[in-house]
Amino acid sequence: MTEIRHHIRSELLAAWVTGNLPAHFAAVVASHVALCPECRAESGALQSLGGALLEGLAGVDLSPDALSKALAALDDSTRRPEPAATAAGIFPAPLMQVLGGRPPKWSLLGGGIRQQILMADRSGSLRLLYIPPGRKVPEHSHGGLELTLVLQGSFSDSSGEFHVGDVEDADDEINHQPVAGPGAPCICLAATDAPLRFRALLPRLLQPLFRI
Ligand code: ZN
Ligand code: ZN
Secondary structure (H helix, E strand, C coil), rough: CCCCCCCCCCCHHHHHHHHCCHHHHHHHHHHHHHCCHHHHHHHHHHHHHHHHHHHHHHHHHCCHHHHHHHHHHHHHHHHCCCCCCCEECCCCHHHHHHHCCCCCCCCCEEEEEEEEEEEEEECCCEEEEEEEECCEEECEEECCCCEEEEEECCCCCCCCCCCCCCCCEEECEEEECCCCCCCCCEEEEEEEEEEEECCCCHHHHHHHHHHC
């Protein structure tokens, strides 16, 4: 594997370590951490820091009972059970867990692009995408955060190139049109916390609303 260059930023790792990340983002973070020794080390350090901070609170006016409860809660959230599923090929163990131990079931999206939606509710979605080499994903902006982890092949957009293990952390400022790199098809795991807004679609959707 080539060196991982795009990592999970510390706020997101800290939120994951303390169990405060929604399930769809947690799946991407856990999958990256499974592939990335650097983020594994950082999340370990964050766990120790969290414990130390709570122990530091012992000097504050806090009942011993409250402290032990807080420590137990931290312990609970950080002693994550190992996923029951094991890694399979390009799919790390936390992703195999979401897949129920089975290979993906792709649906065709057109243009050779395939996807499998793994989670979807009002808070966001988690999907696997398969993009043939050189193929573009329609240009879009985000209603919120989007985390995309590359599992096979690569993609690039205006913010850079992303290879196996890299995570793109895109917020609602970014309008982008990812293009799959040459070679193997790009397979990635993407989590978004709000529906994507495809630029070409938006004006048409707004038309009846504004009578333009
Ligand atoms: Zn990393
Ligand atoms: Zn995007």
